[in-house]
Amino acid sequence: MIYFRNDYSEGAHPKVLQALVETNLVSTPGYGCDEYCACARELLRERFACPNADVHFLVGGTQTNLTAAAAFLRPWEAVIAADTGHIAVHETGAIEATGHKVYVVPGVDGKLAPDAIRTAVRDHQTGTEEHMVLPRMVYVSDSTELGTIYTRAELQALSDTCRELGLYLYLDGARMAMALTAQGNDLVPEDFAQLCDAFYLGGTKNALLFGEALVIVNNALKPHFRNVMKQHGGMLAKGRLLGVQFAAILQDDLWLQTARHANELAQRLAAALTAMGVPLYAASPTNQVFPIFTNAQVEALRQNFSFEFIARVDENHSAIRFVTSWATRPEDVDALICAVRSL
Amino acid sequence: MIYFRNDYSEGAHPKVLQALVETNLVSTPGYGCDEYCACARELLRERFACPNADVHFLVGGTQTNLTAAAAFLRPWEAVIAADTGHIAVHETGAIEATGHKVYVVPGVDGKLAPDAIRTAVRDHQTGTEEHMVLPRMVYVSDSTELGTIYTRAELQALSDTCRELGLYLYLDGARMAMALTAQGNDLVPEDFAQLCDAFYLGGTKNALLFGEALVIVNNALKPHFRNVMKQHGGMLAKGRLLGVQFAAILQDDLWLQTARHANELAQRLAAALTAMGVPLYAASPTNQVFPIFTNAQVEALRQNFSFEFIARVDENHSAIRFVTSWATRPEDVDALICAVRSL
């Protein structure tokens, strides 16, 4: 079985694992109050050019998103998200479990546009505001759940809109590295710190055993964040594992190299599929590819490949997803292309 | 200023008030454990033909809806509602504040159709159920937030769909009396008990000072409901006020008479507006009328009439809402018609 199921099918990049092995017997304080985390925080502040940001390390993306919502919002405040947004669809109502509404608006290719935000805000300015939640945070992801990416102009426009409307812009960067290394991208890491109130750089999907680095730029969002982490079970006892891993992956921009590898293999696959006339459900320049096959073809591919079902397109066709990662081997992509060719 | 703002602009029907006055100095146990409540519960069980139902009296609609969601659902379970549903729009995220997602689907004229429910359920059966909430309760209102009503066939179809799919059907009857007395209605009170797992009969909008009677038909939803009421501040100390009022309004079907009055005046208004060529935003056979006027006309009407803004139709037009009630005087409707005519 060859895995194209997701970008966390394997363990960690050898250099990351090596760093864990090397530091394994060092004694440190717990809960991220160690030197490795301090160092990784500093590296992140430098790389994203936000010397005053607070940086917190959490284990997973859902945990990071829900902790951010719980910490940043007051009870009557809501999050605006695209209909494809991870928090809207695939987190088992984690945000709602913290008491906050996710106000879902239509996305375009998985992306939010300023107009959708304006409409969402206007929908809550009807003279009956006391009877409605107050949209206060905008959730976007880059790359998105459909593999698409924001241009700098698009993110700038979102940021401008949010600032104008008094909204926090929160960016889920589970696959930020893939976005930054995609063809067509013109964002640089520094942009996220400049344009967002908070964002996280994902490690789980990019060569760490686990780990997301939440960067809080807006001072108003900083107080007592660690209390909220603990309250939601998100404060790792051996917190230094997160610092060690992020320090390793940040070294020499390894995080961008691993992402570039994933993107290249995915795009090789996408090009081959397109050349074979396989339609794509979404136009992703990153490490997710969404071909549409007949149901029979899907079943045939399942014999040797592991992947996810995404959507029923019509009675006979389904969209599926192939994901590559830092660990994907070129020969496995070749095998997949070959298998599709023989369908 | 003449009020067409809503159906709770005045106090209680004189007979209801009289009952409160007459019983004012009687001593009873608190929290609804009194004889008046026992009597009103029995009247409701009879009127709705559900001898084994649990009946609880709450003060308001939002309170009833949120308590039901909190009591009926497990943490991973969600409510399906139409995009116009009160819980989705006008309860300040009350359901989410209990930890549950409201999964919004498109309504048609404020109503939910079986197909929308099926699609909602199918959207959550993708092989990644553990990452998604489980739709478990369907929220409908009758009459709806747009004044429309369900036919018996429609409600039966919803009920069948819910039972087939393992969903609870919950009906918000804030304006149930208006639905039952509307032209075109073929539902009888007994139908609600037969087709729903739980529903409430609204009193606040139909001649009581306040009060909603929640009827729980499904045994699985009954346990410990009063604990949840208390936990959410919904157990009225002088609970007998609710029993006294409901008993009074149920006497000789006064609740249907008051609703009929409201509907008739609203329909007189609607007919007059239509005759004058005023377009309607929604086709309501009940006590809410949704005319569309130019913004200038709206401003002119505001001088003497109190009403709600509903939606911006285009740059120059707005939909507003006129609501009648048991207390609306025919001459006030005439005055309004006259005022519209002179616009």
Place this chain on the structure above:
Amino acid sequence: MIYFRNDYSEGAHPKVLQALVETNLVSTPGYGCDEYCACARELLRERFACPNADVHFLVGGTQTNLTAAAAFLRPWEAVIAADTGHIAVHETGAIEATGHKVYVVPGVDGKLAPDAIRTAVRDHQTGTEEHMVLPRMVYVSDSTELGTIYTRAELQALSDTCRELGLYLYLDGARMAMALTAQGNDLVPEDFAQLCDAFYLGGTKNALLFGEALVIVNNALKPHFRNVMKQHGGMLAKGRLLGVQFAAILQDDLWLQTARHANELAQRLAAALTAMGVPLYAASPTNQVFPIFTNAQVEALRQNFSFEFIARVDENHSAIRFVTSWATRPEDVDALICAVRSL
């Protein structure tokens, strides 16, 4: 059956009811945005000498307490309460249901002392604050759940302690009127506004059909309170009922007269019991009396009187509670005294 079960066994004081009857057919906006509420708010601001306070009317005490906790606290913040505090014991975990811990400390005769607060705060300053909740609000009631009252010096000391330690002082005044009219009281209404960050004046237990008036003095606690009210189902549609009632009871300090009546009858009962050698479980100068009887005596009294069981004192003795109210008739107290005498 004669009721000494609680102070909400009857309806409203005739003057309150009269006000409701007189205003019954007046049309007003809903949700407390009417002239009656505006007037009652103003009366309260004057009577408590807090011209800048926000005043909100809610239906019941638990609702008021939970809404205050939800609105005032951030997720990691907790409430300190005495072990007899209503929020700690008799609200079905309503505060916890909003996500906040109630940190229970020993009370003395139902009262909190500065030392207990200091200890509670110190217990949370151990160098592991991130792993602990942050005590942020102090909950006291006056009169207390045991009928006792705070002196001005005691409340001043609590207030000073709270301000020194960065805590909000919140006072549950469900029976504030009884406290203010009790023998030994030296507090005046103005003190509450000066010493507390927020407090409520109870109406339910003092001659209203229902209603509590929450007064928020601290500006930091004011924003968006009405959203939180709505979110928790605490915004009464016919909100003017609250304004009308509070205006009526505030007129000529009727609220103090009704409370004085209740206290006097209770103290007459307490004196008689003491004269008969019946021990008291708590020394209450207000409208609650806590005699200790043998279990057999308790059963005998139950034949003709309705009252609450409070605590098992030993195998053969129980503490029970007799409560008087504005509506208690002197002859009923006499009947009770007579019944005890014949035990």
Place this chain on the structure above:
Amino acid sequence: MIYFRNDYSEGAHPKVLQALVETNLVSTPGYGCDEYCACARELLRERFACPNADVHFLVGGTQTNLTAAAAFLRPWEAVIAADTGHIAVHETGAIEATGHKVYVVPGVDGKLAPDAIRTAVRDHQTGTEEHMVLPRMVYVSDSTELGTIYTRAELQALSDTCRELGLYLYLDGARMAMALTAQGNDLVPEDFAQLCDAFYLGGTKNALLFGEALVIVNNALKPHFRNVMKQHGGMLAKGRLLGVQFAAILQDDLWLQTARHANELAQRLAAALTAMGVPLYAASPTNQVFPIFTNAQVEALRQNFSFEFIARVDENHSAIRFVTSWATRPEDVDALICAVRSL
């Protein structure tokens, strides 16, 4: 600086780390749906003799506890815990954040006794149950937060009491391995499955990088647990990391060897302290030692040793905590003993 701060100051046992290294590049499904987790689940079911139990792997103890409370309890249900219980003190109100009250009762040496549970239940059976939470789950830890352990008779008595009273018995086994290998212990792993409704075996404090294995024995508590895990951010993407580690530590009962090592060093330290006349704050036979020193001595020790402050004993004395682990070196214990001797 020598660390006696806690039992998670280092990484993983070399054999655990080796297992992670060896499996690093294997592709597996995510979220714990892999063969390594399946294998570890089976090993746990065998070792604890509960073939039908559900086993879930979570990252940390607070996460495990809060997810269990959220999944097992209905909104009106509460947890009983000792005043020293981790959930009552050191989880930042995590249980309350899921909406449930923790009802704190006095522990004896960190342990709960049946009498305390009976009293807690009786405190909630006063005839006003609807106004109170319903105690439904009992939380104990073994070894406890004070390092003490339960005998088989004690745990059996707790279990009997819980079954009689309709309570779930939940055991926090963050340091279960240390309990099982302590002098005086007569419990065997199989007992936990027989006596508890659910319990977890801790890995974080016993040689894993992280990880707790929750074992649900009671069928009623099993449904949809994974949804609740996901909802609270507790479903690890690379879930196999947990399976790999647990499988490694269960091999040849390595988990008991590592715990025995920790206990032996702690007891060597405790014996030496006692011999020197240093009083102990708690009598722990496991890997936590709680000496009482003068504040000056504490400061002196801080120069070279890292440890936690536990409690202020009097103005001049403090209790501190030394914790040993699988990774503690005998020579470090010698150095500490030597340092104390020279105080």
